Amino acid sequence: MDQHVVARARRGDADAFEALVVDHHHRLFRVAHGILRDPHLAEDATQQAFLDIWREIRRLRDPARFEAWSYRVLVRVCYREVKRRPDWAPASELSPAEVPLAADQYGSVAHRDQLERGFQHLSMDHRTVIVLHHLLDMTLEAIAETLDIPLGTAHSRLGRAMKALRAAMQPPVASASQPARQEVVR
Amino acid sequence: MSDPMTPEVRDWMKRTDLEPPDAHKSAREVRARLPGVKQRRRWWPFPVFYREPETSPTEHPTSIPATNGHTPTITGRTRSMLSPVKAITAGALVFAIGGAFLIAQPFQQPSTVPGAEGETTEPRPPAIVTGNMISWGEVTQEATETMVDGVDQRRGGVREGARFEMDDPRLTGTVSYMSNLDGRKVGRTDAVLVALGWRIENEEGSWSGTCPSVEFVEPGADPSKMEPIIFSCFYTGAGAYEGLSAYLVQGWYPELPYPIKGLIFEGDMPPYPELPPAE
Numbered sequence: 360m361d362q363h364v365v366a367r368a369r370r371g372d373a374d375a376f377e378a379l380v381v382d383h384h385h386r387l388f389r390v391a392h393g394i395l396r397d398p399h400l401a402e403d404a405t406q407q408a409f410l411d412i413w414r415e416i417r418r419l420r421d422p423a424r425f426e427a428w429s430y431r432v433l434v435r436v437c438y439r440e441v442k443r444r445p446d447w448a449p450a451s452e453l454s455p456a457e458v459p460l461a462a463d464q465y466g467s468v469a470h471r472d473q474l475e476r477g478f479q480h481l482s483m484d485h486r487t488v489i490v491l492h493h494l495l496d497m498t499l500e501a502i503a504e505t506l507d508i509p510l511g512t513a514h515s516r517l518g519r520a521m522k523a524l525r526a527a528m529q530p531p532v533a534s535a536s537q538p539a540r541q542e543v544v545r
Numbered sequence: 546m547s548d549p550m551t552p553e554v555r556d557w558m559k560r561t562d563l564e565p566p567d568a569h570k571s572a573r574e575v576r577a578r579l580p581g582v583k584q585r586r587r588w589w590p591f592p593v594f595y596r597e598p599e600t601s602p603t604e605h606p607t608s609i610p611a612t613n614g615h616t617p618t619i620t621g622r623t624r625s626m627l628s629p630v631k632a633i634t635a636g637a638l639v640f641a642i643g644g645a646f647l648i649a650q651p652f653q654q655p656s657t658v659p660g661a662e663g664e665t666t667e668p669r670p671p672a673i674v675t676g677n678m679i680s681w682g683e684v685t686q687e688a689t690e691t692m693v694d695g696v697d698q699r700r701g702g703v704r705e706g707a708r709f710e711m712d713d714p715r716l717t718g719t720v721s722y723m724s725n726l727d728g729r730k731v732g733r734t735d736a737v738l739v740a741l742g743w744r745i746e747n748e749e750g751s752w753s754g755t756c757p758s759v760e761f762v763e764p765g766a767d768p769s770k771m772e773p774i775i776f777s778c779f780y781t782g783a784g785a786y787e788g789l790s791a792y793l794v795q796g797w798y799p800e801l802p803y804p805i806k807g808l809i810f811e812g813d814m815p816p817y818p819e820l821p822p823a824e
Contacts, residue, residue, distance in 0.1 A: 371584060373576060373579055376576070376579065377572045377573070377575070377576045378572075380568070380571065380572035380575050380576070381568045381569055381572045384565075384566075384568035384571050384572065385565050385568055388565050388566065389565070392561075392563060393558060398563060398566075402566050402571065405571065406571060406574060406575050406578075409575045410575060410578060410579075410582050413575075413579055413582055413584065414582050414583065414584060414585055415585055416584065417584055417585060418585060470553070471557055474553070474554065474557045475557075482683070482684055484684060484685075484686075484687055489554065489558075490558065493551070493554050493555045493558045493559075494558040494559060508686075509689065511689045511691070512686075512687060512689045512701075515687060515688075515689055515690050516687045519687065521550060521551075521554070524550070524554070525550060
């Protein structure tokens with residue numbers, strides 16, 4: 360069904376495109392929220408991604424690849440949204456005090472909170488690769504294709520992202536306020 | 546990926562109590578903004594291998610009359626992808642574009658690049674410049690990492706949005722740089738050969754340059770007491786800085802700002818001398 364709707368949207372059919380937005384909104388919103396960790400920012404990014412998709416959809420050669428292509432558009436929009444807001448800081452919405460989840464409902468709430476806080480210290484590159492792999496279950500090949508990067512880069516980026524997440528979950532130390540110079544060079 | 550944290554991260558990612566926004570409401574809002582967004586045309590003007598389905602084959606199968614009383618349904622290709630008319634049109638278009646370029650740029654046309662032959666420009670005096678690199682920028686591309694014969698090779702790491710603040714506005718601007726590194730273990734020390742490619746940009750023009758250096762990292766040493774890395778970088782100007790060069794010595798100390806000193810001059814570096822004869 361989708362391919363025909365995509366094909367109609369490519370010909371400028373706004374009704375078809377609206378149907379496409381309804382069908383794919385939840386999917387893209389989940390990813391935007393996964394990366395940005397802020398529901399309002401995620402909704403803005405999702406809507407902007409759909410506008411970018413409308414603008415570029417004629418350049419999509421194969422409608423069967425719409426889903427993968429839409430992730431790529433969305434990720435670009437997320438990067439742009441963050442760049443546009445230099446003061447951007449993701450909402451810390453999962454602190455145990457604010458979200459009254461029982462510990463036995465989600466395992467350790469404290470650990471979830473630790474993950475949330477650690478994740479918020481990650482760069483956009485690292486967040487994106489973690490979301491694509493762990494939320495969408497994308498293979499490294501699919502991630503490489505979605506982000507338009509070599510397979511080796513996708514592999515090393517995911518490894519580093521997990522390493523960075525683990526490090527970010529550790530209690531802060533005084534010297535971590537400024538990155539070590541070798542991190543800047545590398 | 547066999548990271549021990551994978552199950553926890555996966556579980557945390559997928560379990561969410563977040564209420565997604567109303568998709569229909571969002572779709573209406575997106576649709577209301579569509580008239581202000583013009584659809585871009587496909588950049589490739591010729592037929593592509595994929596052909597759009599015009600109608601759903603299940604909804605409206607294409608029927609053709611048959612002489613034997615059957616009505617076969619065509620679900621595959623119904624026309625040639627490249628007809629002779631299209632081929633001739635494409636050929637004519639290629640020649641037309643080629644011709645237009647030749648007419649627009651006849652041979653022996655004087656160049657309009659500032660400082661190029663055929664144009665007289667005022668000589669620009671050399672200037673000593675000092676300043677600082679005041680920010681590192683953000684990683685926009687992670688380096689790929691491979692271990693080759695004991696050498697830890699990292700290639701293609703990119704940072705963008707760094708900044709040079711110099712006392713000469715020509716070298717003040719946003720900076721991006723790409724790094725290639727080879728790390729070797731020498732005893733306890735990590736000796737890292739660094740090759741950087743730089744680009745400095747401002748509204749008037751840009752500079753691009755390269756420089757090598759070496760960094761020695763002692764594991765466990767106090768980062769605030771590390772030796773500086775010294776880069777000697779040669780830049781070539783473009784845009785308003787066409788014809789100019791810059792030689793900058795850039796010191797990377799443990800903390801920002803990193804001091805820079807150098808010279809802007811016309812022309813090129815002196816040629817490297819020949820080696821004295823071996824005895």
